[in-house]
Amino acid sequence: MTSKAPVNQHPSTQEASPVRVRIAPSPTGDPHVGTAYIGLLNYIYARQRSGQFILRIEDTDRTRFVPTSEQMIFDSLRWVGLTWDEGPDVGGPYGPYRQSERTEIYREHAEMLLANGHAYRSFETAEELEAMRQQQIAAKVPPRYNGAHRHLTQAQIDAYLAEGRPYTVRLKVPENQSTTFTDELRGPITFDHNNVDDQVLLKSDGYPTYHLANVVDDHLMRITDVIRAEEWISSTPKHVLLYAAFGWELPRFWHMPLLRNTDKSKISKRKNPVSLVFYQQSGYLPQAMLNFLGLLGGGMAQPTEQEIVSKGLNTKEGDIFSLAEMLEKFDFRRISLGGPVFDLVKLKWLNGEYLRKLTPEEFFTALRSTILSDSYIRAIAPLVQSRMEILGQFGDMTGFFFADNILPPESVWLPKKRTFEESLAFIAEQLTALEAAAWEAEAIESSLKTLGEAKQWSVKENFMLLRAILTGSTSSPPLVESMIVFGKARTLDRLRRFLDVQKKQANQRK
Numbered sequence: 001m002t003s004k005a006p007v008n009q010h011p012s013t014q015e016a017s018p019v020r021v022r023i024a025p026s027p028t029g030d031p032h033v034g035t036a037y038i039g040l041l042n043y044i045y046a047r048q049r050s051g052q053f054i055l056r057i058e059d060t061d062r063t064r065f066v067p068t069s070e071q072m073i074f075d076s077l078r079w080v081g082l083t084w085d086e087g088p089d090v091g092g093p094y095g096p097y098r099q100s101e102r103t104e105i106y107r108e109h110a111e112m113l114l115a116n117g118h119a120y121r122s123f124e125t126a127e128e129l130e131a132m133r134q135q136q137i138a139a140k141v142p143p144r145y146n147g148a149h150r151h152l153t154q155a156q157i158d159a160y161l162a163e164g165r166p167y168t169v170r171l172k173v174p175e176n177q178s179t180t181f182t183d184e185l186r187g188p189i190t191f192d193h194n195n196v197d198d199q200v201l202l203k204s205d206g207y208p209t210y211h212l213a214n215v216v217d218d219h220l221m222r223i224t225d226v227i228r229a230e231e232w233i234s235s236t237p238k239h240v241l242l243y244a245a246f247g248w249e250l251p252r253f254w255h256m257p258l259l260r261n262t263d264k265s266k267i268s269k270r271k272n273p274v275s276l277v278f279y280q281q282s283g284y285l286p287q288a289m290l291n292f293l294g295l296l297g298g299g300m301a302q303p304t305e306q307e308i309v310s311k312g313l314n315t316k317e318g319d320i321f322s323l324a325e326m327l328e329k330f331d332f333r334r335i336s337l338g339g340p341v342f343d344l345v346k347l348k349w350l351n352g353e354y355l356r357k358l359t360p361e362e363f364f365t366a367l368r369s370t371i372l373s374d375s376y377i378r379a380i381a382p383l384v385q386s387r388m389e390i391l392g393q394f395g396d397m398t399g400f401f402f403a404d405n406i407l408p409p410e411s412v413w414l415p416k417k418r419t420f421e422e423s424l425a426f427i428a429e430q431l432t433a434l435e436a437a438a439w440e441a442e443a444i445e446s447s448l449k450t451l452g453e454a455k456q457w458s459v460k461e462n463f464m465l466l467r468a469i470l471t472g473s474t475s476s477p478p479l480v481e482s483m484i485v486f487g488k489a490r491t492l493d494r495l496r497r498f499l500d501v502q503k504k505q506a507n508q509r510k
């Protein structure tokens with residue numbers, strides 16, 4: 001038997017307190033298009049209600065932390081045209097806005113839950129937890145913490161503490177109850193507590209988990225509406241229980257449909273470029289990107305038949321709108337839960353529409369601020385200076401830096417002593433190695449060499465293959481330096497596109 005636990009959630013109809021929303025990206029790599037998508041939705045929601053939009057950096061997972069990532073998040077969100085009212089770089093009354101600067105706050109809150117009986121210390125070692133997991137897997141039950149240390153006596157706890165045993169703090173999920181919260185797009189969602197693990201709140205290194213830090217911050221930062229991607233919906237029961245354990249009022253939850261690849265799988269870098277940096281460097285216009293992201297949730301009303309006729313629109317033109325129009329017309333209740341497709345063909349089409357609207361002067365400025373910027377040409381020039389006889393050869397040697405598509409024929413890229421299949425397999429592995437590499441010469445070289453040694457490809461063969469794919473030719477400016485100037489996002493995209501095209505062609509030949 002389960003009984004119902006009470007919850008106290010912001011009513012969805014009347015908004016008692018001023019609206020405050022946030023995005024909370026983690027600085028774990030290149031800024032993701034999904035962050036801009038959710039950022040835009042939060043921004044619109046706040047602006048439509050004269051509320052505040054907050055940017056918080058969730059950087060407590062130190063194993064995945066990438067130092068350059070935070071600045072890239074700020075830059076690329078500003079590039080698409082978003083601004084925030086509070087955040088690490090702009091300050092605000094509820095800071096600090098970087099979780100790594102708030103660890104003391106989380107520890108105090110974990111202590112509060114230990115004191116009020118809603119959390120407990122769990123002293124198992126990593127090995128003991130792993131053994132527990134293995135036993136459960138063997139017994140074919142879903143792996144979870146078995147709750148053993150829920151019931152330690154005070155004497156046992158004191159003894160472990162005196163020993164200096166490390167511990168985690170876990171949420172004591174009330175048993176045999178169920179809780180219902182409302183998702184604004186889906187309606188009431190009920191979950192059985194017995195299906196919720198006793199979640200770790202504080203790790204043994206004193207750092208909070210995502211769940212604790214996220215809930216504590218949303219509360220202390222007075223967030224009224226949590227508008228985030230659908231992938232977090234499975235965490236929401238844990239959050240709802242945490243709010244209850246603290247005795248806090250729940251925010252409203254809006255879980256936005258996940259972006260999808262054209263094959264409907266969850267958007268992934270295997271199938272789409274997902275880095276905002278890629279779009280910026282490849283010459284997408286920020287206003288086109290923002291328009292595209294605004295289209296995705298389906299919150300913009302499509303033009304009526306009458307408008308189409310009276311304004312002579314073709315329906316595709318109904319897809320073109322500015323940020324100001326989104327602020328006016330975007331309706332959160334229209335959002336459809338079917339996964340919006342991140343369709344590059346559509347984005348390119350939109351971008352073309354925006355390009356054509358630019359005045360010649362604006363078009364020139366757009367070129368000069370992206371693919372023909374001083375800084376880009378300045379970085380390329382030293383790579384070819386010593387190889388040229390006349391300046392007119394610059395284009396011959398550097399065309400691949402300015403091209404979108406480089407597809408060399410097999411006679412250029414396929415190494416003489418290798419088969420098509422083994423070469424493609426090797427490139428796919430190189431792609432994975434490069435994805436993980438820091439984008440500087442030593443790291444790139446060493447990851448390529450390590451892979452080459454492991455797979456018995458000589459450095460020469462290995463670099464030649466990559467050179468042909470990336471530059472379209474077997475002679476080029478120095479490869480690794482060129483890759484650095486071309487940028488990680490675009491280099492990886494070029495390799496991915498090459499693999500896609502080759503695989504498609506091979507399938508057609510079958």
Ligand code: GLU
Nearest residue numbers: 024025026058214228232
């Ligand atoms: N840090 C999470 C992320 O990276 C935040 C999710 C949320 O909005 O609660 O997206």
